[in-house]
Amino acid sequence: MPTYTAPVKDLQFVLHDVLKVSTSDIPGYNELETEFTGAVLEEAGKLTGDILAPLNAVGDREGCSLENGIVHTPTGFKDAFEQVKAGGWPGLDMPEAYGGQNMPIVLGTAVGEMFSGANQAFTMYQGLTHGAASAILAHGTNAQKDKWLPKMVTCEWTGTMNLTEPHCGTDLGLMRTKAEPQNNGSYKISGQKIFISAGDHDMADNVVHLVLAKIPGGPKGIKGVSLFIVPKFKVDDAGVIGPRNGVSVGNIEKKMGIHGNSTCVMNYDESEGYLLGEKHKGMRAMFTMMNEARLGVGMQGLAAAEAAYQNAVIYAKDRLQGRDVTGIKNPEGPADPLIVHPDIRRSLMDQKSFTEGARALLLWGSQMIDAAHRKGDADADGLISLLTPVIKGFLTDEGYAMTVQAQQVYGGHGYIEEYGMSQFTRDARIAMIYEGANGVQALDLVGRKLGQDGGKHVLAFFELIKSFCKENNTDEALQDFVGPLKMASKDLQAAAMYFMEESVNNPNNALSGSYDFMHLFGHVCIGLMWSMMAKAASARLSSGALDSAFHKTKLATGKYYMARRLPATSMHLARIQSGASCVMALDSEEF
């Protein structure tokens, strides 16, 4: 069975050597001293490695079941969830006023990677709750916050998000779920929602659904959608759980992966709901959840890749097969370990250089969210808004590809379920789909985010790279970084320029290249992260770091990414610049 070891050292390196969190002027960051974050991460590492990781295969094998309207989670999930709650983990980065610990999101993200890496399906129960709580925090009345948040921050009650209906997912304007206003100010919600992660289960006393629905008489399409709080059990003003609401589970979906999470068909039958935020502004409220959720899903891509990679390394060191062509490495054994072979190295280096770069990107992005939330930094807010679809789309595509590579290291043993490598790929696959399929992320990036605020944020991103390159141009330790970063960034700029020039007359010229642009952008982001990490590692080495092997490995891993992964940017640029004509050449019936 696979094991999971929390990457504490690497997270600490990014937090302190690269992002230098404890000296940042973001309010609250002064608490993030090395020893403190180290202690938190070690503690989370124990919980995730010892308790959550061993349940990952159990969840996959058993799945969830629906019996007489009650959803049962896999063996051990309930006990583990109690331990998670007892440790206060769900409220780590939630406000103290509602029982949280008020830590910055950058720390929540670091811990979140561990949870997801150890057990993605399990972690979704609290992940969805976190997103729902954030939406109530941002859009709820004080009375709503007081009523719902204290129990959600502790995960005594969990949350969900209900968007998709059988006939619509991406295009929510087509939604049919209705919300009829009642005299007491509440609404009666009726309709069916599908693909509701953590939709119901036996690990919490209540489930607080956030449901998108249309109030009759409102504007047509997406502009007539409102968001409602719909609890499984009604709750009185004193916060005491009352009778069952008109919410039931129609079915649990059989899925390719994340079997441990109950993906429910939810039926709303005149259930009592409470408007969250403004009427007909439901999408805005929902996007508070969605943006957080999209970064969380990007994190799942990274986390799955990390977990799979760790096991691929163990197997590659253990499994004896063939001999090193440059000279026998294990003369006492019948063969050398897999890891001596260059093609296995290529695969492991692809994985390692991706996961470490992606980790830095996520933490950097989380720092921007903290800067936006905690000190009102509008530039940071704009940049993370731009990067959100890149992080979601690129990290989940690549994360999935890396789980496939890790599985491949196992040969036939990767294909049978006994070794657990298949589960990583099956679980990781969903991250490319939910919270907006990756094609929708690409559309969001090119169609909306790129030109936001007059293109200000993408220009700021280019400027950031330019000044990094200028500043470090003559640093010999960074010579394998600055040049490739500059070239990759030029490809990205050329692509953005192409979109500007060529989409005026035909928007399809941009849209046909959106997916490639998302990947091109992703590579440049990781290239920038590696350059920043190389700078930090090289600074450590010149100041005589105690752990010089770690920092040398960092530099070598970064060089790999710059030399072997960044050349993908020119391929994506070529695809983009070929335009829409060959993409749109066929009539629909010619397919």
Next chain:
Amino acid sequence: MPTYTAPVKDLQFVLHDVLKVSTSDIPGYNELETEFTGAVLEEAGKLTGDILAPLNAVGDREGCSLENGIVHTPTGFKDAFEQVKAGGWPGLDMPEAYGGQNMPIVLGTAVGEMFSGANQAFTMYQGLTHGAASAILAHGTNAQKDKWLPKMVTCEWTGTMNLTEPHCGTDLGLMRTKAEPQNNGSYKISGQKIFISAGDHDMADNVVHLVLAKIPGGPKGIKGVSLFIVPKFKVDDAGVIGPRNGVSVGNIEKKMGIHGNSTCVMNYDESEGYLLGEKHKGMRAMFTMMNEARLGVGMQGLAAAEAAYQNAVIYAKDRLQGRDVTGIKNPEGPADPLIVHPDIRRSLMDQKSFTEGARALLLWGSQMIDAAHRKGDADADGLISLLTPVIKGFLTDEGYAMTVQAQQVYGGHGYIEEYGMSQFTRDARIAMIYEGANGVQALDLVGRKLGQDGGKHVLAFFELIKSFCKENNTDEALQDFVGPLKMASKDLQAAAMYFMEESVNNPNNALSGSYDFMHLFGHVCIGLMWSMMAKAASARLSSGALDSAFHKTKLATGKYYMARRLPATSMHLARIQSGASCVMALDSEEF
């Protein structure tokens, strides 16, 4: 549930317009007239679409079970297998002397794609039998051929190949299964083999295992391996089935996919076996099966991609979501179909341009095998030997990637099992692993095939491209083909040159780039196929083809591949030319 429609028209186009099979001088090809192959393909299309495809999901859901030593296949498999046998399909390209129909392999491949596309797990029962029969045909004594082949050609008895043991797959020199010589000339085989596809089942009267084992006292390692025929039931000289042999199923593996095929742990306990071919030359005999099997596995990659693509197209035309940004296409409906969106087109064009190119490559390769077998064409034999790892590795990697893209078109519905798209990816995944994991294919390509016969075959391949380009340089209809093909071919030549120059002092410089070389080579092959197809389509158009829409679509699809996929070659070249240093930079313990 997914459907499957055999791509008869496209197969006919490749057979007749591109390869012009019926006018070829390969013995037997004169039978392959358009009407004849059309009739065969239509018939196979009915069987695969109506009988095998509907059983695909059944096989996935039910899987195989082992009860009291007996393996049960999924509901309907046995009946369907009877229909396949009754139609004589297993013997289509086997010799008449043993009950076959003696058709060229090029036709067997065309039919084989349909079988595999409709139901990969089911088709493996006959696919393994075909491989085992081919090995007996090539290496058996006349008595062995007479005894085993008539029943195997009809699939009354099925076959298997037994290579892998728990501790060794790629490195078969480590094998422990023993073959003790007996006084009567037979051997007693003892040992355990794992991952034996179609290892046992309830659809045939006997199972003929081909088993690799070591005769005590023979040379060490791979040079001491011999191949044996080991039947499940012994057979007397009159061909009558006798008592059970010492062969039993230890377990059926739980796998990511191909659940309908019984992947068995096989235990050999002093079972009676008969040497096939020469002592200690087992690998040579096994490679007869392996080479055939590798092309068959490459075909599985294509077949899965085709089946998944067909369903993605149906869904993209049917599912209404969002509006065409260039103008509403379905004003009566609440939204436009997915297929109007450029990013969905990008995905479908990636899929379509791959499958049609891969189909041509497989049929072209099959024609080379026919040329080698039927007219002793040593050049064709050398070229297909070179291309075999490319076809296996590239087509299964890309085929898998395409099933993932097809699944993505379905959004959330692609992730739940109900729609069947998950099965295509789960089934296709194995093709990258078995019959030599793709990393091993890359090693075979760079370490063995590239320099075979002094590099003669790769030079012939380059010459082929060169003369195609020269011949068609001024053809306006091919202007989007010749240029890109030339450039891609130059990248391939540069990579080969790099290997020659840089691997002298350090073989790892070649081995670190082997995987990229395999993909680079694959793209060039598909680029050549598209150029040949474009030429054929354009010839048809200028001669006033009746079905001009088909030929115009061909050209447009080919242009897509040349413009949007071939640019990958320069990325692979850059990765290759970065050499081994960054790949091998870390010590084993630094991972």
